[in-house]
Amino acid sequence: MGSPTITTISDLVLRSHDDYEAVFEHVAAHLQAEGGTIKKADRAKGELEASWKYGINPFGLRVTAHFDSPEEGVVELSLTGSFVDAIDTWGSAKKKAKAIAEVLPSPINVAAWPIREQASNPASTPPAPAGSTVHHRGKRKVLMTLLVFFGGGIGLHKFYAGNWGWGLIYLAACSTGIPVLLSLIEFIKVLCLSQEEFDKRYNYQAVRAFQWVW
Known part of the structure; x- marks a missing residue:
């Protein structure tokens, strides 16, 4: 043909x-x-x-x-x-x-050149990685964005994501201004993430206390 x-x-x-x-x-x-x-x-x-x-x-x-x-x-x-x-x-x-x-x-x-999908996605949300037992954690991109913007300086977004260890560090260092600068960068990153990439980072993996999700 x-x-x-x-x-x-x-x-x-x-x-x-x-x-x-x-x-x-x-x-x-x-x-x-x-x-x-x-x-x-x-x-x-x-x-x-x-x-x-x-x-x-x-x-x-x-x-x-x-x-x-x-x-x-x-x-x-x-x-x-x-x-x-x-x-x-x-x-x-x-x-x-x-x-x-x-x-x-x-x-x-x-x-x-037969079609070889790197990741099959028949549903509206991406499947969990192979071998993973983590189900969708229910984290929302809009809420995460708001928390980073308005509460990033005290680590609210870290607590929401499950990085409570980093959340405590942000909270302890809030007077230095460093968490504010970091959260500004994180705000831009989260804002630019597609829904698929957001889910991969925050919903389809087990987020640990001191894991840096980037």
Whole structure:
């Protein structure tokens, strides 16, 4: 079977009149051929996401393909770029999405690039790591963000996360101003975390008293 015919509508939007499944597999093959690791492949929702290393983060850069059918027999594809724990200040993620969009019309051997998901995610929340007995701990990103911002200087967010050891240290050192500076950095980090990454850090691992969750 040949590659589907994909035409460019704009920098980040493409369209095809071929079978949806064929287009989905074609896009997944290109994402992997460009060095990406498939993080999500949800055919029902029409979402395909791949990650690339960015800086010290092995999966920091993401490109997500969104599939839609504006009319019968048409598959419309839009790409977005993002970071897991940072803001796309310089437009690097968007540039990566544009680069992927440029190669998608090209033919590719789909059989050579079968979809291999790094982490399967059929539900709305990510599964616990293999071998883990930790269930979802119920920690909420919005509440964590508020606690870091308003009570970070006395370690409220540490107590909430389960790092009560660090919470006591923050509380003891609050007069030095150091916890305030640290909590400002933590506020930015938590704010930039995707829900998936937040859950991995705070909900799907056993957080110990003196463990530094970063």
